[in-house]
Amino acid sequence: MITAALLAALATACALGAWRFTTARWTSRAPRVAIILWQSLGVAWGLATTGAMLAYAVQPYGAGVLAGLHAFANGETPREPWDLMHVLAMIAGLTALTVLVVVLLTAGVQALRARRRHRLLLALISHDDPGVPGVRVLDHPSAAAYCVPGLRSQVVVSEGTIRLLSQDELHAVLAHEAAHVRERHDLVLLPFAALRRALPWSKVVRDAQDQVELLVEMAADDRARRYCSPRRLATALLRFGTAGAMPTPHGMIGLHARAHTVMARVDRLVKPGPELSRRIRYGSIALSVTLLTATPFLWVIQL
Amino acid sequence: MVVKGLGELERSIMDILWAETNPLTAREVGRLIADRDLAPTTVMTVLDRLTRKGFLKRTRDGRAWRYEPAESRDAYIAELMLEALDLTGDRSAALTRFAQAVSGTEAEILRRALTELEDE
Numbered sequence: 233m234i235t236a237a238l239l240a241a242l243a244t245a246c247a248l249g250a251w252r253f254t255t256a257r258w259t260s261r262a263p264r265v266a267i268i269l270w271q272s273l274g275v276a277w278g279l280a281t282t283g284a285m286l287a288y289a290v291q292p293y294g295a296g297v298l299a300g301l302h303a304f305a306n307g308e309t310p311r312e313p314w315d316l317m318h319v320l321a322m323i324a325g326l327t328a329l330t331v332l333v334v335v336l337l338t339a340g341v342q343a344l345r346a347r348r349r350h351r352l353l354l355a356l357i358s359h360d361d362p363g364v365p366g367v368r369v370l371d372h373p374s375a376a377a378y379c380v381p382g383l384r385s386q387v388v389v390s391e392g393t394i395r396l397l398s399q400d401e402l403h404a405v406l407a408h409e410a411a412h413v414r415e416r417h418d419l420v421l422l423p424f425a426a427l428r429r430a431l432p433w434s435k436v437v438r439d440a441q442d443q444v445e446l447l448v449e450m451a452a453d454d455r456a457r458r459y460c461s462p463r464r465l466a467t468a469l470l471r472f473g474t475a476g477a478m479p480t481p482h483g484m485i486g487l488h489a490r491a492h493t494v495m496a497r498v499d500r501l502v503k504p505g506p507e508l509s510r511r512i513r514y515g516s517i518a519l520s521v522t523l524l525t526a527t528p529f530l531w532v533i534q535l
Numbered sequence: 536m537v538v539k540g541l542g543e544l545e546r547s548i549m550d551i552l553w554a555e556t557n558p559l560t561a562r563e564v565g566r567l568i569a570d571r572d573l574a575p576t577t578v579m580t581v582l583d584r585l586t587r588k589g590f591l592k593r594t595r596d597g598r599a600w601r602y603e604p605a606e607s608r609d610a611y612i613a614e615l616m617l618e619a620l621d622l623t624g625d626r627s628a629a630l631t632r633f634a635q636a637v638s639g640t641e642a643e644i645l646r647r648a649l650t651e652l653e654d655e
Contacts (some may be wrong), residue, residue, distance in 0.1 A: 491641035
């Protein structure tokens, strides 16, 4: 009972923490620390929510979550007889766990498929440009610069981008994309995109995804500024933002960036804020480590 | 046009078919490829591969197949650009992007910031 209560408390704390964290102001000063905290909150929330239901469900076995589930799977008879509440908790817990796992796997498979098709098409229609070695160029007047992640990631820019930006700005954009490739930001984004699909009505999940997307861009900006002028990266961002959107076949259904997210990135490139205080930095890391160890621990032991 | 490798060959064949208005047979495609040493079976293999990937459509013409692109080159470029700009509406995490355009009135804020940065 204690395990189930602790897990339930942890799940609630994670949900409340995530809700509070969506409005935290320090995150743009240390995007990587914030990303780690978001990931830990996500993992801990998932494990705690499902774990709380399952811990209650396997109570008749008098063992921990994992041991109890193992006994249940082997068809062992519990020490105490099943009652309705425990059966319902078992159904709810197993369903929630399955949904989470399936949603994650589906998102992964879909991303891989979309990338595969994208790569095949790129091989047929993109071309090289001696001005930007190692980068695939698309014949299109709109501005786009992106990366197709994978074991052999590809950076792609459109003709429109090359025309829009100066040489230095283009260099800055490529440094930014190289940072995405190097830090495999696609893997950071994937679970949040998956969770968004699983819980489309949840405002916290939506805000979390928006936050993580922005933080990943900021992390890439931070790495890029080591290799290029931050000012040029900022002007490149502003030029992209004002370049005019591309019309879509179904009208403007696309999700357009808001000016304030672009400005948030520009501001910190032009006027970097003070370093994040040690208290918050180490506090966040300690919190992440605690979350990531406490939940699996509660799955294994029986209190 | 000297052709190297299978990927390069796929590109050249698509380019040839995109440039034509009518569907072509494998023999006709082979004639249009500059590399004269190419075995006819190689052209057939590549046409078959591209058909299986869904980039070509083929129709029977007597004993031969006639091939044509499933979509125009511009349609494929548009498809990639929509994904690149995250305008497909499904917001998957398949790609990582540099930045997106801001619409209408909000763009004005950015335009002003850009002027300021350029003036300094």
